[in-house]
Amino acid sequence: GESVGLHLPTLSVQEGDNSIINCAYSNSASDYFIWYKQESGKGPQFIIDIRSNMDKRQGQRVTVLLNKTVKHLSLQIAATQPGDSAVYFCAEIPNSGYSTLTFGKGTMLLVSP
Amino acid sequence: EAGVAQSPRYKIIEKRQSVAFWCNPISGHATLYWYQQILGQGPKLLIQFQNNGVVDDSQLPKDRFSAERLKGVDSTLKIQPAKLEDSAVYLCASSFDSSVYEQYFGPGTRLTVT
Numbered sequence A: 001g002e003s004v005g006l007h008l009p010t011l012s013v014q015e016g017d018n019s020i021i022n023c024a025y026s027n028s029a030s031d032y033f034i035w036y037k038q039e040s041g042k043g044p045q046f047i048i049d050i051r052s053n054m055d056k057r058q059g060q061r062v063t064v065l066l067n068k069t070v071k072h073l074s075l076q077i078a079a080t081q082p083g084d085s086a087v088y089f090c091a092e093i094p095n096s097g098y099s100t101l102t103f104g105k106g107t108m109l110l111v112s113p
Numbered sequence B: 001e002a003g004v005a006q007s008p009r010y011k012i013i014e015k016r017q018s019v020a021f022w023c024n025p026i027s028g029h030a031t032l033y034w035y036q037q038i039l040g041q042g043p044k045l046l047i048q049f050q051n052n053g054v055v056d057d058s059q060l061p062k063d064r065f066s067a068e069r070l071k072g073v074d075s076t077l078k079i080q081p082a083k084l085e086d087s088a089v090y091l092c093a094s095s096f097d098s099s100v101y102e103q104y105f106g107p108g109t110r111l112t113v114t
Helices: none
Strands: A009-014 A020-027 A032-038 A046-052 A055-059 A062-067 A072-077 A086-093 A107-112 B006-007 B008-014 B019-024 B031-037 B044-050 B055-056 B066-067 B077-079 B090-096 B109-111
Touching: A009 A020, A009 B077, A020 A107, A032 A072, A046 A055, A046 A062, A046 A072, A072 A086, B006 B090, B008 B019, B019 B090, B019 B109, B031 B077, B044 B066, B044 B077, B055 B077, B077 B090
Parallel strands: A009 A107, B008 B109
Antiparallel strands: A020 A072, A032 A046, A032 A086, A055 A062, A062 A072, A086 A107, B006 B019, B019 B077, B031 B044, B031 B090, B044 B055, B066 B077, B090 B109
16 A cells, blocks of 8 residues: 655764655655654654645755655754654655645654764 | 643553543644554554544544544543553644644553553
């Protein structure tokens, strides 16, 4: 069936480095994608979103890139901080007009000082 | 603005027992979701409510799971009887309505079935 998945289960970086977390999706009909951050013992927290008619969207220290040709999504975090350590999930909305999310498995980001 | 509230935060039960989780969404949010998150995986939607009506319960194991949102505000998710594979974190989320994609999640209830 359709699914959202991540390439790397764990990413370790040094404080101050830039981090890139990748995600592959298989449903070409999805028109909306979201990145969530989940810290230990907490629920997922919205980071940034992007619609399928966009290639790039920037937030504060984060950038999401969407490549529809290869069905690939990435989250870039600039100047990574220890507080960025968490599990990151990409999620897609497979049916336009409804808010049902399909989550991938997640990538753990470990930031060492 | 108060966030999504859930209780209890932790629950340990034996298999074949029953358990119930409670969720109070953000005030004014019409859409409420229950997710199951097994360790190491992303959340999986169990059921979605729009006010007090069910929008999607296609992934809810209806032989043992039930959920209600009688007054369109808070919600209860029940498991009866529990199985070992039900051990997971149960997350509640809410959004302003079903056409608004940003969902706000509660802290979750960690269920351990022994």
